Amino acid sequence: MRDTTVAARTTAVVWTVGVTAVLAGMPLMVRGRLPDPLATHWGLGTGAPDGSMPLWAASLFPALIWLVTAGATLGVLLRDRTGSHHPWTAVTLLPTGIVLAGAQAALVRANLDRADWHEARQPTAWIVAILVAAVVAGVGAWFVATRRAADTAAAGEHASGVPALDIPDGRRVAWFSRTTNPWLRLVAAVTGLAAVGVLVAIVGGLADPGGLWAAFAGCAVAALSCALFSSVQARVSERGLEVSFGPLGRPARRWAPGDIDAARAEVRSPAQAGGWGYRVSGLGTTVMLRAGECLVIRPRGRRTEFAVSVDDAERGAALLNALRADPHRR
Structure with a gap:
């Protein structure tokens, strides 16, 4: 919040x-x-x-x-x-x-x-x-x-409350966590405002639009990219794990419970992950928006792991493991 x-x-x-x-x-x-x-x-x-x-x-x-x-x-x-x-x-x-x-x-x-x-x-x-x-x-x-x-x-x-990993039959369960990087949001706001200013200048005839269209495109792309990857949401439900990006929740990655070998919580830093944002390193793929607790999964049949930096990752991992172990909920 x-x-x-x-x-x-x-x-x-x-x-x-x-x-x-x-x-x-x-x-x-x-x-x-x-x-x-x-x-x-x-x-x-x-x-x-x-x-x-x-x-x-x-x-x-x-x-x-x-x-x-x-x-x-x-x-x-x-x-x-x-x-x-x-x-x-x-x-x-x-x-x-x-x-x-x-x-x-x-x-x-x-x-x-x-x-x-x-x-x-x-x-x-x-x-x-x-x-x-x-x-x-x-x-x-x-x-x-x-x-x-x-x-x-x-x-x-x-x-x-304390999560119950022994899930009663017929009971629907869900876990949700979200992380936002305020600095990426700020960059998105500044570059988006710059794009609006350039567009207004073009529409108002304040300058030659020839060179301004390139500036508008650059600012618009930067604003959209930063907005999309300035926040991440992780959701665990009977359908498995869904990790989505940006204010609209798009794009998104999904894993069914049966597609996951194991889930756990782990503390990671940007230095370990290879930087900020969507990173691929020796640890696998990490969505790193802030240092600290991450939800880590090992997809079935893969040697590399996927991690996302969200709060309350231990609870999410415990629920995901409970769903993975219960074949009736797959």
């Missing part, structure tokens, strides 16, 4: 600071190509602007709206000790930031290289695209945050 909370707070702070910089800095970066004042409102059905703001106001006003919204949301997140508010903060911060940053990019693009704000035309297509992106992002954020909260609750439920 603590790792998840720290990662959520860090990501929220990075996102807040980054969106603020984009909102305030975008019009100022191309102020030489913008009229002053800027067209900021268009009449319904006409496409002609009927409202304007000075350049400084168009730069600061959206940033202030964002800071008030994000500040209130962050206040709730920082006071939260249970993780129950994580889904709501994710759904508030992510879509709101996308809407404001996208609207600012559309506004700049509509006014770019216009001699007077009356010449700007309403960016209807961009507004629709921004709203669709915000809805998709909001739904995705809710799915990820609620799934994580459910998994954390399940982990707490199965971690309480």
Whole structure:
């Protein structure tokens, strides 16, 4: 829970600071190509602007709206000790930031290289695209945050008390554990924000898109890779062991109870595993997100082992061995 909370707070702070910089800095970066004042409102059905703001106001006003919204949301997140508010903060911060940053990019693009704000035309297509992106992002954020909260609750439920390895017939059992690396989450947030900033610059026409597409692709790939392998979940049930990665639980590796020769808990360090992340070394394959206790299995017919750094690994190994020894549960 603590790792998840720290990662959520860090990501929220990075996102807040980054969106603020984009909102305030975008019009100022191309102020030489913008009229002053800027067209900021268009009449319904006409496409002609009927409202304007000075350049400084168009730069600061959206940033202030964002800071008030994000500040209130962050206040709730920082006071939260249970993780129950994580889904709501994710759904508030992510879509709101996308809407404001996208609207600012559309506004700049509509006014770019216009001699007077009356010449700007309403960016209807961009507004629709921004709203669709915000809805998709909001739904995705809710799915990820609620799934994580459910998994954390399940982990707490199965971690309480002393496990009974003599499993009664007809009784369903499960064990769950999760590990998060906050530093990889931070790298994912920073590179993801950089990708958003580059995309906004391309959409807003702030720079030649030729060289920026490569920068966007590099930042996007780095953000996706770090996000996928910044967290790992291990689940033991009648189906065996499932180890999944990232907020969506994909990709994943699975072993049925009959496919495992033995399971145990072992303390390992990054030096032993060959570094951080998904490592292959003389010990076999190790998913190393933090030093300490690991759940280790030896797949049947294999000489090498598979290990994953998760808490409460001894309980998970004991349950997995109990399931492996009971042919009626395979």
